[in-house]
Amino acid sequence: MQSIQPDQLRNIVITGHAGAGKTILCESLALAMGVTNRLGSIDDGTTLSDYSTEEVQRKHSLNTSLIHGFWNDKKINIIDTPGLLDFHGDVKSAMRVADTVLITVNAANGVEVGTDTTWDYTKEYHKPTMFVLTRLDADRTNFNNTLQELRDHFGHLVTPIQFPAEEGLGHHILIDVLMMKQLEFSPDRPGNMTISTIPDLYLKRAEEMHQQLVEAVAETDEELMNRYFEVGSLTEEELRTGIKSALLTRTFFPVFCTSPLHLIGTERLLNIIVNLCPSPIERGPEHALCSLDESERLLQPDPEGPTIAFIFKTMSEPRVGEISYLRVYSGHLESGHELIDVQTGQPEKIGQVYTMIGQKKTPVEKLLAGDIGMVVKLKDAHTNDTLADKGSNCRITPINFPVPVLASAIIPVTQGDEEKISAGLHHLHEEDPSFTITHDVEFNQTILKTLGET
Numbered sequence: 455m456q457s458i459q460p461d462q463l464r465n466i467v468i469t470g471h472a473g474a475g476k477t478i479l480c481e482s483l484a485l486a487m488g489v490t491n492r493l494g495s496i497d498d499g500t501t502l503s504d505y506s507t508e509e510v511q512r513k514h515s516l517n518t519s520l521i522h523g524f525w526n527d528k529k530i531n532i533i534d535t536p537g538l539l540d541f542h543g544d545v546k547s548a549m550r551v552a553d554t555v556l557i558t559v560n561a562a563n564g565v566e567v568g569t570d571t572t573w574d575y576t577k578e579y580h581k582p583t584m585f586v587l588t589r590l591d592a593d594r595t596n597f598n599n600t601l602q603e604l605r606d607h608f609g610h611l612v613t614p615i616q617f618p619a620e621e622g623l624g625h626h627i628l629i630d631v632l633m634m635k636q637l638e639f640s641p642d643r644p645g646n647m648t649i650s651t652i653p654d655l656y657l658k659r660a661e662e663m664h665q666q667l668v669e670a671v672a673e674t675d676e677e678l679m680n681r682y683f684e685v686g687s688l689t690e691e692e693l694r695t696g697i698k699s700a701l702l703t704r705t706f707f708p709v710f711c712t713s714p715l716h717l718i719g720t721e722r723l724l725n726i727i728v729n730l731c732p733s734p735i736e737r738g739p740e741h742a743l744c745s746l747d748e749s750e751r752l753l754q755p756d757p758e759g760p761t762i763a764f765i766f767k768t769m770s771e772p773r774v775g776e777i778s779y780l781r782v783y784s785g786h787l788e789s790g791h792e793l794i795d796v797q798t799g800q801p802e803k804i805g806q807v808y809t810m811i812g813q814k815k816t817p818v819e820k821l822l823a824g825d826i827g828m829v830v831k832l833k834d835a836h837t838n839d840t841l842a843d844k845g846s847n848c849r850i851t852p853i854n855f856p857v858p859v860l861a862s863a864i865i866p867v868t869q870g871d872e873e874k875i876s877a878g879l880h881h882l883h884e885e886d887p888s889f890t891i892t893h894d895v896e897f898n899q900t901i902l903k904t905l906g907e908t
Contacts, residue, residue: 476535516536539567590713
């Protein structure tokens, strides 16, 4: 596969409360992009991103998973994350390397604990953020109530781009107040969006919400505000430009409507991702620390620059061994590349470089700055480590993992197994640094600290 230039990339992380539709949203996006030819099922254990035996059995995402596809000549890297709070170390690590955050909200349940928590992470990382309502075709959904909850929790900058013509069973029409068009979807069929004039039945509400959108976007930019005062409105192109800029400054948080199980809203969301979400170049330079004096350096996403890549997730896979998910922030990464782990100074030789679609690995010649991929069997580098050209002393600012809240004493069943248990626990810590191990000298016990019981 041809290497993708930074301006052609969109790096998206999908987050939200457990059961808010993250994995099925990933499935619907993958199906629409032609990555797969069928919509996987969580109940049947056939989704692209929940592929481990434990995830299939529990019917929940337990690990970060990568999917990528192409839409309108742009490569979209999608990171699916767990919703259970026990695994929010993965959420923070994935959000660290993404350029845009999509927070899914179950329209039947509204704002939940996981919604609040992931929002706090977006503030910490200052990430462009969009809300995606899911399950609008389910019973008990209420768009107005959910929208009001979002505004109550996250402020008046939360602004809808769409509303459902009808809610609940049979829902298949959205009114888009950015385009000022009706979007009709034929459930279960990719490429199923039909664009038409808004019927009179929904026109008044659409005009009111369009005006609210215009005012919200105009408030984010002085030039747009002056334009709005002059002519009383903004064109669709001016709105798009304003939204794109406001996403970067976190002065605008759009709300979109979907029903991923029936591909409702999926195609429009892909258009939004490629047209409004920032590329690595638009997102701007990455902050790095120079080890010699802890001074800050700005890394441009330049494929011709020095190679600097950041490992945001380490995992072990049966028959494969240790795999490392990483993002290239500068330069490029290719097979045979001899780098160093900036944290330890130890050399690391890159084997094959891959892109991922769930558990499917595709070898690539190289990854350019801004792209996300995977390598296998690094000698000693793990999560939070920076790989760079020999002689480099710049490292990416590490992930600030959540502090574990639950402590348990580990007692070996068989005497003499202490070393085996300790080795296994330390290996788990390398995969998820929010999972910590300490030794209680007073009671001579190994203490395991985690984010939850799962």
